[in-house]
Amino acid sequence: MSTDPRPVIARIRDGRGLDAAGAALIARGLADGSVSDAQAGAFAMAVLTRGAGQGGRAALTAAMRDSGDVLVWDLPGPVLDKHSTGGIGDTVSLVLAPVLAALGAYVPMISGRGLGHTGGTLDKLEAIPGYQVDISEGEFRRVVADVGCAIVSATGEIAPADRRLYAIRDESGTVESLDLITASILSKKLAAGLQGLVLDVKCGSGAFSKTPDAAEALARALVRTGTELGCPTRALITDMDQPLARAAGNALELRAAIAALRGEGGALADLSLALSARCLDLGGLTGDPSAVIASGAAAERFARMVAALGGPADLLDNPDAHLPAAPVIRAVHAVRPGHVTSIDTEALGHAVVALGGGRVQAGDRIDPRVGLADLLRIGEETRSDRPLAMVHAATEAQADRAIRAVAAAYHLGEAPKARPLILKDIAADD
Structure with a gap:
């Protein structure tokens, strides 16, 4: 068995694609260290510039999935999950997982941390005192079986090839590769032993995908590859020209998720229910996601998950007693009245990072208290008594900078036409 990655790299560089044997060699070498950082960077650049083809994309995904443990479940219901490509105010996972659990599915959700302008699910959960995201596989299995859902970090044994390649892609300027994005997302999700996956x-x-064409190309690559590898997969392309929730920042987004679980409507709730319905369809389950919100069953599942993973049992009943709050809260007023016509949503994400609510580098510490709340949405009108947003900051100086950034991100004018939240629904047979 060859262990030299250079012929594999040269094959891709010369436009001859990636076969299963080459993908396995690269994934194995990434996991055990026999592929050097220089070779991994050259591999990533070759894939970015020449492409791997659909066959190579699927082969790399499978090889990275199989570079570590692949979970197998024996549960009395389907094992389902969703993945988002990242956005501002996106706390769907915290709503969807308990909704699905309340309807008979099992959701072993392996999530990540934020880096760049988008937040991470694990960072939001770690705003809950005592909540443990780093647990053993045995504990993970116990919570999933008992509660129906668990949202945790990946162990070192889940897709180790992806963990190494992910960091090298960032350093080598190859993050944008469609093939590598697909393999990265799906290798971790498929290693969790899923029987159905919905992509947001x-x-x-x-968003990472700024244009409809780019988003559709990624969605179709994910759906086709996941389905080819034995996991029924579906994708929704959704709007990220404005924050999904009215909050951005870890503790603030947790409050938004709790409000959605308590029956407060809005775009966050709407998208959570739509994605939940697609998951249920893939798993062959019937049931009404909105009904388990209205009955409190989904909120009860979330509360059980939080308690099972070390958090306070009464978080949903008394979030103010447990979630941290920023000492400085200031309003962002518009220069003049008007309707919101567009928002530089990435700029809002960067404003949260600058407040200390996100990371510039992987090791940066996060302040869970800070962020933006009461964000106006496109089409809504700002007035003297209705600011664009509220800044939650650690200091007055940080608040001043955030106010300027948020004001610059909002554009006002005549009331625009209503815009859809779901732009496209892509199934495997489309």
Whole structure:
């Protein structure tokens, strides 16, 4: 068995694609260190510039999935999950997982941390005192079986090839590769042993995919590859030209998720219910996601998950007693009245990072208290008594900078036409 990655790299560089044997060699070498950082960077650049082809994309995904443990479940219901490509105010996972659990599915959700302008699910959960995201596989299995859902970090044994390649892609300027994005997302999700996966592919100013064409290309690559590898997969392309929730920042987004679980409507709730319905369809389950919100069953599942993973049992009943709050809260007033016509949503994400609510580098510490709340949405009118947003900051100086950034991100004018939240629904047979 060859262990030299250079012929594999040269094959891709010369436009001859990536086969299963080459993908396995690269994934194995990434996991055990026999592929050097220089070779991994050259591999990533070759894939970015020449492409791997659909066959190579699927082969790399499978090889990275199989570079570590692949979970197998024996549960009395389907094992389902969703993944978002990242956005501002996106706390769907915290709503969807308990909704699905309340309807008979099991959701072993392996999530990540924020880096760049988008927040991470694990960072939001770690705003809950005592909540443990780093647990053993045995504990993970116990919570999923008992509660129906658990949202945690990946162990070192889940897709180790992806963990190494992910960091190298950032350093080598190859993050944008469609093939590598697909393999990265799906290798971790498929290693969790899923029987159905729904992708939320964001599109717009706050998303990785800025244009509808880019978002659709990614969505179709994900759906086709996941389905080819034995996991029924579906994707929604959704609007990220504005924050999904009215909050951005870890503790503030947790409050938004709790409000959605308590029956407060809005775009966050709407998208959570739509994605939940697609998950249920893939898993062959019937049931009404909105009904388990209205009955409190989904909120009860979330509360049980939080308690099972070390958090306070009464978080949903008394969030103010447990979630941290910023000492400085200031309003962002518009220069003049008007309707919101557009938002530089990525700029809002960067404003949260500048407040200390996100990371510039992987090791940066996060302040869970800070962020933006009461964000106006496109089409809504700002007035003297209705600011664009409220800044939650650690200091007055940080608040001043955030106020300027948020004001610059909002554009006002005549009331625009209503815009859809779901832009496209992509199934495997489309």
